Amino acid sequence: MSSTVSTDAPEAGPVTRPETGSMASRVRRKLATRTASIISIIIALIWTIPTFGLFVSSLRPENDIKTTGWWTFFKHPTMTLDNYNEVVFGTSASSGRLASYFINSLVITVPAVLFSVSLAAMAAYALSQLNFRGRDWIFIGVFALQIVPLQMALIPLLKMLNHYTEWGGGFFAVWFAHTCFGLPLGVFLLHNFMAELPKELFEAARVDGAGPAMTFRRIVIPLITPALASFTIFQFLWIWNDLLIALVFTSGPGSRPLTVRLAELAGTRGNDWQRLTSGAFVSMIIPLIVFLSLQRYFVRGLLAGGVKG
Template sequence: MTTNPAPPQAFGAATTGEAGGGRAPELRAGIGRRADRARRRLSSPWASGIAIAIAVLWTVPTFGLLVTSFRPVQDIRANGWWNFFGAPRVTLDNYQQVLFEGDQPLAQYVLNSVVVTIPAVVIPISIALLAAYAFAWIEFKGRNILFVAVFALQIIPIQITMIPLLTQYVRWDLAGSFWAVWLSHSIFALPLAIFLLHNFMKDIPPSLVEAARVDGAGHVQIFFRVLMPLLVPAVAAFAIFQFLWVWNDLLVSLVFGSQRQVSPLTVRLATLAGDRGETWHLLSSGAFVAMLVPVVVFLALQRYFVRGLLAGSVKG
């Protein structure tokens, strides 16, 4: 006598019923309680005072850069930005000139930075999610040794890998292309991404995965329907770190993407900074343009970032 396989709705019921859904809200509630405790600790007068002092020290140079970017070039060369309030004069010529004028307009490099950053974030996260799932939930020979080896790759300085990687890219005819930059950033990010996402996956209650397996779910269904909804904060947290790293990177861009057609924003800013101060008005405007995108991304994903930092410390 044979038994009929579980109906399609059984898998959904198991992942949202007592075995699955009963633990998922519990996990989220634990994260919420952890966040409330952290919020109470950080709301003390001493913590607030230290936070305000750090915010002021961090904001004053940024505010000075913003003011300088709107001042006429004659005023910038004549005195400091704090003199702006005595006789304020505002102009948009600095932004117009640095973004759209000259033989190297900054707008082209901003577009290059977007083209470089998005795949350099998506590629390592996609690979790391699959690798982290295998290390966390699939039994295979040598799993622990291989995971320790991946973790140990984090201690290798990226500087010593530059020449071997560049030599290999030349052999593959990838030097000077976006692929060289994408692959380099992905390679450097994978060890940390796998380690962090693996730790988050191990914190997920095993009952969720076991219930899905009982109902006949395979690895693909377990990964996308059970684990991925719970991993959104962790993925968002690492995506922010990786985005900021790639967007602000100069070393990898100079080595693997120094050609103008693939050079990101940081390469052009380094060129402006090397003009012996003659283009200080353009450098201030270009630097503030470079700051806008990371600030917008961080503010848009801030709630996921905080949840991702707290989720790893909560046990199911």
């Protein structure tokens, strides 16, 4: 009597497939819906209304500004450029005379941004790609400097720079202060970005005979352009809108920026709303141009976590 052995494999149960899509993809799908788009548009409109009202008020005559709200402009539209002419080019003591302060803001902001961005990029490259003793401890120290309040460092820094406040036409001290206070954040952001760059790029550069300086110029700088643009925007807006450092390290109309003059107008000429509105909008022009011109790099810098080979 022969026995037959079944060679059939046992019936497999239902195969459970892993859930498709990560958390990021699910969030991205939810944010791409029509409802999310409508909510984003509403938030953008609400956020823009104060700026639009400021712009409309800056173009209205003095009597209209002081008697009615800016929203009544659409019922009786009357526009004038006298407010801008007076606040920018006026020569009387009550006028803004913002033209010279506008130049001072540019002279303060542009070099300070260049110093902080360039030094932060070089320091981040050294701390992320070069091997030397104590590198990690230096990075930890730079990271820890971010928690030091700005106000605590002002008096020691002012005492240290007391004899150098007249250098560079009175701008050296404020350049130095802005660079010092901007470096910790810049080094931290750029270090994290550079640390994600493929190691193969640097190995290939060393094989081709490129030194650290050439590798930094030819390889690293082009790859971190979005991160540099993001930090440049942050640093530019912070320096341009700064009031505290400008009050501490500058003196006199020859070196003080727009923010100081606008604070003086708000304090001494608080009833001249037509000057305040036009002066405030003048101070917003350059930051808006910088942000809009670097916006695509800014978005890429925020979304990119590195370079994938």
